[in-house]
Amino acid sequence: MGSVRARAAAGATVVVALALIAAGTAVLLVLRGNLQNQARLQAQVAAHEVAVQIATGTPYDKLELPDGDDHPVVVTAADGRVLAVGEDVRAIDGKRVAASQGKGAVVPSAEDEDGDGDEGALKPGEVDEDVTYRDGTAQVDGTVADYRFAVVQAKDGRGAEATVRAGAELAPEQDAVASVRDAMLIGLPLLLVVVAGVTWLVTRRALRPVEGIRGEMAAITASTDLSRRVPVPSSKDEIGRLARTTNETLAALESAVERQRRFVADASHELRSPIASLRTQLEVGVAHPELLDVPGAVEDTVRLQRLAADLLLLARLDAGERPSGARVDLAAMVREESSQRVADRIPVRVGELAGGEVAGSRSQLARLLGNLLDNAQRHAVASVRVAVVREGEWVVLRVEDDGPGVPESERERIFERFVRLDDARARDDGGAGLGLAIARDVAVRHGGSLRVRTGSVFELRLPVAG
Missing domain, CATH: 3.30.565.10 (Histidine kinase-like ATPase, C-terminal domain)
Structure with a gap:
């Protein structure tokens, strides 16, 4: 991960992956919730239609029940006897059912399952507005599948209580959720590969001028040729400004180095004259003491002192010495x-x-x-x-x-x-x-x-x- 391109690609991929996982989870939850609500609504409508027929006095053997393939329906009495069952419905939650008076399996009542029954609260010919729901299985024409059941209470004209259960198959919901999930599991890796590749290419293209700047700076460092300049891209973005600022820095550095070079050369030249004069006078004084020009030697020494003081002050100023705030x-x-x-x-x-x-x-x-x-x-x-x-x-x-x-x-x-x-x-x-x-x-x-x-x-x- 030493490359900026690699880090950018990895970071973008991780961010996109987290975003897609969160979005995919939300989509699956919303889709599943909507399909479950549709199944509940379908089961409720089917159960309510049968309950209305019972409340209006339709005999149990004359009830118009939905096709078992669409909505399996079973009607039971308060004691659990099966009063009516949809066509091709063979079992509910693994217990066989048959529509014959006094015969067949005893199916648990809604009160026993949900604890929400209010026996005796309904009057003859009424349908309970409270609907309870449960998930279970039903065998229809030899096929067992998962269903969502709606349970509705009703009383016929004689005051006998009946429980209507109608189911809506959950297979479409499960298939739809599974299809979307599988599509996401296949598409997510492919999308992440595309994101990583595009980020890598875009980052490489964006950083190509930076590599050019780095290479030129390395060449300048190796050659010590401060007259060279880094390439400036045509784009007016941060990299372009970096290149221009780098060139300005190189120009200032070149000027400073050239100024320092001239300063050293000029200082050496200026120092050479009084030093040579002073040396000559001292050598003459050693050979011929009577010819020693003491005032001249003192004057040359003063000149050297002043020049040294000037050079020292300039050096401090060039070093960025800031004056006191007095x-x-x-x-x-x-x-x-x-x-x-x-x-x-x-x-x-x-x-x-x-x-x-x-x-x-x-x-x-x-x-x-x-x-x-x-x-x-x-x-x-x-x-x-x-x-x-x-x-x-x-x-x-x-x-x-x-x-x-x-x-x-x-x-x-x-x-x-x-x-x-x-x-x-x-x-x-x-x-x-x-x-x-x-x-x-x-x-x-x-x-x-x-x-x-x-x-x-x-x-x-x-x-x-x-």
Whole structure:
């Protein structure tokens, strides 16, 4: 039962089998009940017709009795003597009967059998409306069969009580029930085989695309080629949506792996330059101590430290590190960070500082602000300005410089990692191209956005802490 097709076929077969068994049992019970009611009604009608003849004074030897093959009838007196018997009726419940006064077998009365007799309650010429029923056998013309008997009490004109028993054969009911039962016993297994086969075929057809998806995923895993995609069926059902979602996941995984590959390559390239410079200075210092450039070595070490810190932060952000839910007053943070940059090449002027708290990590938001200010000072001519305003449910931080600005075609590219628009400038004059990438990642992690509003204005939008 390891196959979904096998489990589906077995489950459907079991459910259908239980349903058919329950339905078949109900049909048999209803059919048997209806046929038994018909037999009771036929026996009652036959017994009542004979009882009416007795009550109207018809002599017993002149009674018009039904044919024994249809409804065997026997009329007995209160003492059990047989007063009249249907044609060809030879025995009732194995006891022979004969219509002769004072002779013949004594047949038990209805009162003795059912205990429902009310002797003396009927008046001469009346027929008892209460009818009792019993099952028994009757021998008609040498054939013994099962019958349902209706028993009716009546009094003739002289006040003599008589009991009329008329039967209706149960063989048609038994034959009909047996025929339906046999048909069900033959048809049920065949129907279950059809259900199992159809379920197997339908399930196999429905799951064929899943097998294609599984096979392609196994091939992708074996080849590590993330550019491959699973086949998408034309149907717009759950399997089609699964295939499309799988391809979207593969695309995202391919993008992430490619991004990680470029990140590692770029990081290695960026680290190679300061490490090589530092090694050269140290080797020169070992050979010629008087030529050791200590300030240069310190500067290269600081660059390495900053680059390592940037790479570590990016690694944490890529790993899905979520910022804390602490409340941060963005205006207060701007005042504090700006006050610590008095020695910068270009001083930072603080503009409007509207109150507004955001939820997140203060250290990451401070790193974001610092990166924006560093970028602005790197490209400014004489002025850097920062402001915080409130716009509805958003707190907006703007950093502006009087530099040449970012060309419109490059306003998204500058947020990519290791991207520097001024590639010709010396590396010592700028960063590794990670500052703006880190700033945007931090903004996104805090539920906000970072974009270039105009050529030289960077705008950070963060939701107000709720």
